[in-house]
Amino acid sequence: MQTFNRSIHPGWLIIAPLLVLVVTLYLGPIMNILWLSFTDPEPGLGNYAKLGESDALLRIVWTTVRICIVTTLFSVGLGYSIAYAMVHCDQRQKNYMLTLLLVSFWISILVRTFSWLMLLGRKGLVNGTLENIGLIAEPIAFMRNELGVLIGMIHYMIPYAVLPLLVSMQSIDTRIMDASRNLGASGSQSFLRIYLPLTLPGLVASTLLVFILSLGFYVTPAVLGGGKVLMVAEYISVQLLVTLKWGTAAMLAALMLFGVLAMLWLMSKFMKLSTVFGGTTR
Amino acid sequence: MTSGFFFKFNRVGAWILMLFLVTPALISIPVSLTPKRFLSMPKGELSLRHFEKLFTSEQWLSSFFQSGVIAVSTSLLATFLGTICAIGLWRVSSKLSELVRAFLLLPLIIPQIISAMAFYRLWIPLGLLDSYAGLIIAHTILAAPMVLITVSASLASFDPKLEQASKNLGASNWTTMHRVILPSIKPGVFAGALFAFILSWDEIVVTLFISKYSVYTLPRRMWNGIRENTDPTVAAAAVVLIAITIIAFMIFVILSRRNTRSKDA
Amino acid sequence: MNALNEERSKASHQRSGKVPEPNRRNEMHDKQFMKETLQDSAKAYQEGRLDRRTFLALCGASGIALTAVMAGDAEAAADHVVMWNWGGQSEECHSSAIGDAFTANTGKGLKFDTSGPLEGKIKEMVDSGNVTADVADGDLFNAVSLGPTGHLEPIDYSVVSRDKTLPGYALEFGVSIILYGYAFVYDTKAYGDNPPQNWADFFDTAKFPGMRSLYKWANGSLEAALMADGVAGDALYPLDMDRALTKIQSIKEDSLYWGSGSEAHSMVVNGEVSMGMIWQNRGRNIENDTDGRYKLVNNQAMAMPGAYIVPKGNPAGSSVMQFIATAQEVPAQLALLDCLGMTPSNPEAFGQIPEDQQDYAITSAKNIDKIVYNDPEWWGKNGGDAVNAFLDAIS
Numbered sequence: 042m043q044t045f046n047r048s049i050h051p052g053w054l055i056i057a058p059l060l061v062l063v064v065t066l067y068l069g070p071i072m073n074i075l076w077l078s079f080t081d082p083e084p085g086l087g088n089y090a091k092l093g094e095s096d097a098l099l100r101i102v103w104t105t106v107r108i109c110i111v112t113t114l115f116s117v118g119l120g121y122s123i124a125y126a127m128v129h130c131d132q133r134q135k136n137y138m139l140t141l142l143l144v145s146f147w148i149s150i151l152v153r154t155f156s157w158l159m160l161l162g163r164k165g166l167v168n169g170t171l172e173n174i175g176l177i178a179e180p181i182a183f184m185r186n187e188l189g190v191l192i193g194m195i196h197y198m199i200p201y202a203v204l205p206l207l208v209s210m211q212s213i214d215t216r217i218m219d220a221s222r223n224l225g226a227s228g229s230q231s232f233l234r235i236y237l238p239l240t241l242p243g244l245v246a247s248t249l250l251v252f253i254l255s256l257g258f259y260v261t262p263a264v265l266g267g268g269k270v271l272m273v274a275e276y277i278s279v280q281l282l283v284t285l286k287w288g289t290a291a292m293l294a295a296l297m298l299f300g301v302l303a304m305l306w307l308m309s310k311f312m313k314l315s316t317v318f319g320g321t322t323r
Numbered sequence: 324m325t326s327g328f329f330f331k332f333n334r335v336g337a338w339i340l341m342l343f344l345v346t347p348a349l350i351s352i353p354v355s356l357t358p359k360r361f362l363s364m365p366k367g368e369l370s371l372r373h374f375e376k377l378f379t380s381e382q383w384l385s386s387f388f389q390s391g392v393i394a395v396s397t398s399l400l401a402t403f404l405g406t407i408c409a410i411g412l413w414r415v416s417s418k419l420s421e422l423v424r425a426f427l428l429l430p431l432i433i434p435q436i437i438s439a440m441a442f443y444r445l446w447i448p449l450g451l452l453d454s455y456a457g458l459i460i461a462h463t464i465l466a467a468p469m470v471l472i473t474v475s476a477s478l479a480s481f482d483p484k485l486e487q488a489s490k491n492l493g494a495s496n497w498t499t500m501h502r503v504i505l506p507s508i509k510p511g512v513f514a515g516a517l518f519a520f521i522l523s524w525d526e527i528v529v530t531l532f533i534s535k536y537s538v539y540t541l542p543r544r545m546w547n548g549i550r551e552n553t554d555p556t557v558a559a560a561a562v563v564l565i566a567i568t569i570i571a572f573m574i575f576v577i578l579s580r581r582n583t584r585s586k587d588a
Numbered sequence: 589m590n591a592l593n594e595e596r597s598k599a600s601h602q603r604s605g606k607v608p609e610p611n612r613r614n615e616m617h618d619k620q621f622m623k624e625t626l627q628d629s630a631k632a633y634q635e636g637r638l639d640r641r642t643f644l645a646l647c648g649a650s651g652i653a654l655t656a657v658m659a660g661d662a663e664a665a666a667d668h669v670v671m672w673n674w675g676g677q678s679e680e681c682h683s684s685a686i687g688d689a690f691t692a693n694t695g696k697g698l699k700f701d702t703s704g705p706l707e708g709k710i711k712e713m714v715d716s717g718n719v720t721a722d723v724a725d726g727d728l729f730n731a732v733s734l735g736p737t738g739h740l741e742p743i744d745y746s747v748v749s750r751d752k753t754l755p756g757y758a759l760e761f762g763v764s765i766i767l768y769g770y771a772f773v774y775d776t777k778a779y780g781d782n783p784p785q786n787w788a789d790f791f792d793t794a795k796f797p798g799m800r801s802l803y804k805w806a807n808g809s810l811e812a813a814l815m816a817d818g819v820a821g822d823a824l825y826p827l828d829m830d831r832a833l834t835k836i837q838s839i840k841e842d843s844l845y846w847g848s849g850s851e852a853h854s855m856v857v858n859g860e861v862s863m864g865m866i867w868q869n870r871g872r873n874i875e876n877d878t879d880g881r882y883k884l885v886n887n888q889a890m891a892m893p894g895a896y897i898v899p900k901g902n903p904a905g906s907s908v909m910q911f912i913a914t915a916q917e918v919p920a921q922l923a924l925l926d927c928l929g930m931t932p933s934n935p936e937a938f939g940q941i942p943e944d945q946q947d948y949a950i951t952s953a954k955n956i957d958k959i960v961y962n963d964p965e966w967w968g969k970n971g972g973d974a975v976n977a978f979l980d981a982i983s
Contacts, residue, residue: 052420056411059404059467060423067430067464070441097980104983119340126337129330138341140572145344146521147564148351151545151557155354155362155854156347163799164859185844185860199344204514205476211510212480228329242479246472253431268804268845271983278436279979282708283805284972285733294437301432305425361853361877440712447718531703535720547702548676550849551870552877 074287075295081288088292102296105273108187108262109255112194116251117244119195120202124243127203128210142200154264157193158184185267193265194255201254202247209243245308252304256297273297348565355558362553373559383544383556390524390541393455397462397523402516404463405470409511410504412471413478424471431468438465439532446533453535461533462523469522470515477511668697669904669911673725675702677928682725685923690914696907707734710899714739719901722908727807728895731762732968741898747909752916752934757893759964764893765915766930769868769950769959770808771889773875773882778862786888790863791816791835793842798862801855802836804845806978807967808890809836811960812865815888821960829974833981845982856882869929872948884948886955892962893933925949 078088092098123142127135148156160166161183168180183189213236221231237244259275273293280290357363358370377383408427412420430438442461443452451457481504489499505512527542534543545557669690671682679700687698703709705724711734713719724730734740740761750758757764774784775798784796791813793800802809810827813835819828836843844860846852849867856864857877864882866874871884896912914920921932922940931949932938938951946952950959967974 050415050417052411052414054411055407056415056420056423059408059427059471062404062460063427063430063464063467066445066460067438067441070444071429071433071437073444074437074441095980097976097983100980101983122333123337123340126330126334130334134334136572136576138337140569141341141345143517143568143572144348144565146517147568148347148561149525149542149545149557151362151553152351152354152561153347155553155558156350158854158858158860159350159354159364160346162858162860196344196347199340201518204517205473205511208473208477208510208514209480212477212507228327239480242476246476250469250472253428256432257434263847264851268847268851269840269843269982271979274434274436276979277434279805279975281436281440282706284975285707285711286972286976287708290437294434297434298429298432301428302425305428309421359877361850361857363857443712444716447716452718532709535701535703536699543702548674548678550674550678551676551873552850552853 075291075298077287078289078291078295081291082286088288091289091292092296098293101271101273101276102293104271105256106300108190108194108270108272109252111191112198112255113248113252115191115195116198116202117206117247120199120247121206121240121244123199124203124206124210127207128213129215142203145196146200150260153197154193154261157189157196157265161189161192184265185269187266187270189265189267190262190270193261194258197258197261198251198255202251205246205250206240206243209240209246213239241312245312249305253301256301348561351558351561351565355555355562357555357558360552360555362555362558373555374563376556377559377563382539383560386539386541386544387560389455389538393458393462393538393540394520394523396455396459397466398516398520400459400463401466401470401519402512405467405515405519406474406508406512408467409471409474409478410500410508413475424475427471428468430465435465435528439529442529443532452533453537455538457533458530458538458540459523461529462526463519465526465529466519466522469518470512473515473518474508474511477508481507667695668699669908670699670701670720670722670902671725671911672701672703672705672721672723672899674704675700678725681924681927685927686911686915686920689917689920690911693914694907694910696904696911698911710734710897711737711739714900717901719899719903721899722902722904723896723898723911726762726895726897727967728757728759728762728764728893728964729967729971731759731895731897732965733971734897735759735761739900741900741902743898743912744906744909747906748912749916752936754893754933754935754961756961757895757933757964759895762895762897763912763916764895764933765912766894766921766924766928767891767933767950768894768930769889769891769962770803770812770865771868771871771884771886771950772812772863772865773856773871773884774863775859775861776881776883783883783885784863785885787812787816788818790865791839793839796863799842799844799860800839801844801846801852801861801864803852803865804847804979804982806975807962807971808865808892809978810974811890811962812888815960821888824960825963825966826970827966827974829977833977836978837981840982843982853877868950869931869948872929886947886950887958889950889955889959890962891931891950891959893964894930895964 079085081088092102123138127138130138158165162168163180163182163184165184167183168177171177172180183192217235217239218231221235222228226234257274259272259278262270262272263275277290277293280286280293353365354362355373356369356371357365358368358372359365412424438461442457446452446457446461449457451460485503485507486499489503494502525542526540527546530538530540530543531546534540541560545554545560548554673679673682679702683698683700691697701721705721705726707726707730710724710726710730713721731740735742742760743758743763745758748758748763750763753764754767772784772787772790776783778798779796784790784792789796790800802812810829810832811824813832814824814827815821817831817835819831844855846855849870852864852866853870853874855861856866856874866884868884868886868889871886874882875884896915898908898912902908915924916934918932918934918937918940921934921937922942924930925932925937925941925945929948931951932941933951938953938956941949941952946954949955
């Protein structure tokens with residue numbers, strides 16, 4: 042076994058198929074397009090310089106980051122409580138919850154955005170009911186603004202947050218918490234110092250997945266934001282398809298890429314990513 | 324212990340959240356019965372015309388079928404590739420493998436419109452435009468990172484001592500993999516498969532670029548005519564899918580109950 | 589072999605690419621002959637028995653792109669013209685209004701690619717060398733922005749007519765077939781006694797309180813803002829961006845912005861706005877869908893030339909020009925109005941617009957004096973920057 046390790050670990054054999062697929066059928070053209078950020082319309086760093094000059098670009102980036110962070114926080118937080126409830130109740134209730142979770146997956150974005158507008162719009166069900174009861178005089182602006190975007194996005198992301206958390210919670214032995222309390226720790230102590238760290242892999246997976254998915258979102262924000270909440274993914278799409286400023290689009294995409302990679306790098310400084318993602322000790 | 328105040332509170336909270344999650348699905352039911360030709364709540368009259376259109380229109384049925392085939396294939400392929408890759412990365416566990424793991428998230432991070440253009444450019448010389456294979460491969464590349472993330476989470480919770488124990492008891496690598504590791508990462512694999520399926524099922528941006536006539540998936544059918552108004556048939560389709568999910572789950576529950584009953588007997 | 593070549597050359601000289609006479613029986617013979625000739629000559633060319641010049645002449649004469657023939661696609665390319673548009677009703681209406689007449693005249697069918705011909709997609713398609721569409725249903729300013737960069741075929745004005753559209757709307761790389769436009773609808777329940785009548789009223793949220801909706805991709809919204817600020821309809825171009833954006837931002841709090849027709853539709857139909865800018869050709873539908881509660885105002889409506897443009901290297905070659913010419917004919921123009929609400933751009937058709945559609949057609953006698961014309965040259969050159977400036981202002 043020792044001599045084997047010094048050449049190539051056999052694990053690479055099964056890493057290879059996906060790696061080869063991505064490198065041969067994806068990496069090339071992507072790099073080609075991202076390279077446009079340095080060459081279109083003129084060679085140089087002009088597109089990147091625009092970030093410093095243009096207020097608007099910075100605003101769009103900040104809006105995106107802000108919304109994605111809030112969405113991730115709420116989705117993962119709420120997702121955690123759902124997953125926690127699911128592993129701590131009986132099989133029947135768990136099945137019902139799982140069904141409801143799956144059912145919410147099926148709604149296409151068109152139906153979702155319509156439902157939200159129907160429910161929380163100015164003339165929607167909620168506002169209509171509240172006005173009829175007499176609780177409010179003016180409709181509350183839930184939709185067609187940033188709040189609407191957040192509601193729509195969090196709603197979409199919660200199942201994506203729940204499932205990875207479920208995955209990691211299910212493998213925790215329930216007796217551990219009992220043991221901790223028997224040893225004298227309080228409920229919250231047991232949770233914070235025993236349970237939470239054990240669910241860290243699920244938490245990291247969940248956070249990563251939700252954050253990265255949120256970055257790429259643009260249909261929901263475009264519709265639920267009333268056209269006023271402009272996010273990077275939509276802006277990139279407009280530059281590619283309408284204004285033909287491909288250099289700007291490539292620059293923003295490269296920025297997103299570097300941003301996420303930087304975030305991963307930061308995370309790896311605070312925790313051993315390999316142990317979070319799973320690694321055997323040698 | 325599970326009956327304490329905190330647990331009760333948490334469970335009630337969870338049910339409220341589930342209700343929040345299901346609300347759009349609930350709304351899609353009356354909307355699918357609207358008599359008008361655009362998404363709206365029915366005021367008085369109900370009409371089954373959208374369901375009729377869904378079940379009798381050859382175009383909608385064929386789109387349903389195509390989306391199904393492509394999504395299932397994507398899910399199988401992405402789950403397989405993503406799972407073995409995650410296992411491999413977990414075994415190797417070196418600085419290089421962590422870099423590779425970060426690299427493999429690329430298709431998820433890059434905005435979909437750029438992925439769409441990239442696939443378009445490469446699919447032309449490869450002759451994959453407007454074909455099932457082209458769409459399946461593209462969707463697989465986009466979905467595999469999600470499988471990677473969920474399976475890695477599963478593997479992280481896997482106690483390495485179990486693997487050691489299995490080896491100590493004399494099991495070969497293959498047996499260990501097959502009968503110890505794989506069963507414990509089932510949740511991660513299923514979650515990944517589900518995500519991959521949904522990604523492919525709902526995918527529109529890449530599909531618009533790399534398909535023309537032969538491949539006309541359900542999202543394309545739904546977004547067709549978006550310049551005018553949204554066809555309520557999408558709500559009918561949503562209701563049908565919800566019904567299928569509920570029925571499938573009920574069957575699963577009944578079957579598993581029968582299993583446990585026969586085990587007890 | 590030489591005798592055969594001679595005969596084929598003669599045939600190609602006779603058929604110089606002009607529209608064949610509408611004589612059905614000859615048509616079928618011609619078509620069959622053309623098909624066989626092409627297939628034989630493709631084979632002959634590949635085997636080196638036919639020289640390139642003759643082969644090209646043959647292909648050119650029958651209006652078929654070389655690449656399509658070489659790909660063995662002679663049959664497909666000869667038989668179809670592919671229209672790239674947005675699907676939905678547009679597909680049905682173009683099929684019945686133009687497709688049937690075109691097929692009757694030339695024996696060629698009409699196929700649709702409904703993925704939506706955005707400029708970026710057209711550019712990508714031509715750059716990639718794999719052009720699968722013959723004509724795109726776009727805007728006239730696309731012709732100004734994509735034409736000079738070599739992405740479009742010039743319009744063949746010996747087949748297509750310059751006179752069957754408004755002056756200034758027959759450009760080198762695109763010709764306007766219909767006019768759509770930007771107008772607004774207002775809530776009669778909110779403003780019944782004192783209805784708004786022009787863009788100045790639209791932008792006056794003090795006198796007419798309530799939410800507004802504007803087009804997100806700047807086109808139309810900028811002109812409306814300038815007119816509201818007092819600029820005369822014929823003095824709009826070049827657009828004073830600062831002035832327009834200031835006006836837009838003045839009602840930002842009360843504005844929603846729609847990016848697609850369905851959003852515009854839902855904002856009005858769900859009562860989210862008291863005055864909504866819409867694509868003028870959907871006006872009638874919206875009045876019906878709201879049971880008459882929202883009314884269309886055509887005063888100061890902006891006429892937008894919707895145009896047919898041809899991606900460079902299109903598969904059906906020059907036969908697409910015949911398709912465009914068919915679309916210019918009065919029957920096709922009136923059929924498009926009836927089916928899709930798109931106003932004719934052929935002046936010959938203006939007088940023939942039916943009575944019940946005159947309110948909604950912007951070039952009918954009732955409306956033609958009230959409308960303002962969009963300038964495709966300005967939009968072609970400045971559109972990209974204008975859209976970005978608009979997005980910056982509203983976000």
